[in-house]
Amino acid sequence: MVELVPVGHADRAALLAFELENRAFFEANINARAATFYSDEGVKSAIDVALDDAAADRGYQFLVKSDKGDILGRINLREVERERGSAVMGYRIGAAHVRQGHASAAVQAVLEIAFGRLGLRRIVAGARTSNLGSVQVLLRAGFGRLDDVADTVELNGVVHEHVYFERRLD
Template sequence: MTAPRLRLDPPTPADADALLAFELANRAYFESHINARPAAYYEPGGVQAAIAQAQREAAADLGFQYLVRDATGALVGRVNLSRVRRAHFHAADLGYRVG
């Protein structure tokens, strides 16, 4: 059996530095294709605040964010489920960023 090539992990405060580095390294590309993040995201504490918000949304069953890591543990992408809807059916909007 081979080791998984990719894994999904919910973000934690310990991921803040790696997540900021990933976002900064890919910022120009991402912003050429999707709406830019607010400038405050890239300021000190911005990523930490975003992670805390993601944790609150997950606890409230409103949205779920995951960091995509390769076999070495390097952060290579993100996957987000937003606008989670449970009434009458299960649905969510899927978003992703791949470096």
Template sequence: MNTYRVRELRSTDAQALLAFETDNRQWFESHIDARDPAFYSLQGVTEHIQGYLSDFADGRWHPFVVEETRGKIVGRANLKSIDPVQRSAQIGYRIAQDACGQGLATLAVRHLIQEARSRWQLSQLVAYVYEANLGSKKVLMRCGFLLEHPATGAQAGGESRFVLAI
């Protein structure tokens, strides 16, 4: 049985992250907006990681990966658009298709909540989920997020906004 851990993204993760993103591209694109095709190369992923780590150093993002004991990346999770004045951030996460149903999204979201509270002293987290993404809605509700009524700026079939007061 695999065990999993959530850890910060590293500059050395490019090859493993490219494999994760490439292997799950079709799955992810069925739930979220597609990435630019240039992303799907070692150079594209390396630049992506450098951008995230730069934003982390500036206090705007906090990127994580979920990995199994053998070091294979099976998920990602981010605190993004960190606003220290408003004490808020958005969250985002994605889990490999073959790792779904094992509680990894819940593990990742709970880790983000803990980091938001302890490291960043945030008081609110926000997540946006496409209407059809029932799995993510369940994860967010399980972790204490509430659906905002009405979803600000939501269109039919668009995104719902979930909020967690920390």
């Protein structure tokens, strides 16, 4: 069981601790954040941006929390386009919490928010083809692969195939 909590300043210290604890794990799997992010001021600034984005309906960031209130990961909806009723979803789960169903639960919860309260009709997400866990999370959540949309991403000097998936409210 996970709970999605909007990112806010009340969680700043815990979020910084989570990001520092998982920095090496995340940077081995996704492009690194700027070094300035990994400080109290950096996290404060990132939270300010998240709050501004939510207020302007540009994007929504959530912490994925356990029933005890521990941060397990993060999930977001960005690039909200009201005309198309769409957004792009991204997520990350901390190293100690992978392969426990938390990503799947978080994706289901954010889809309920997206298709419910936010009134969106289409969510797009991307994954490296080599990240089989993430691909499986998306497929289990009802996403279909957009076969005609793929590109490459560079991660730590290595080029990877990156594919996209979508889930529509039907």
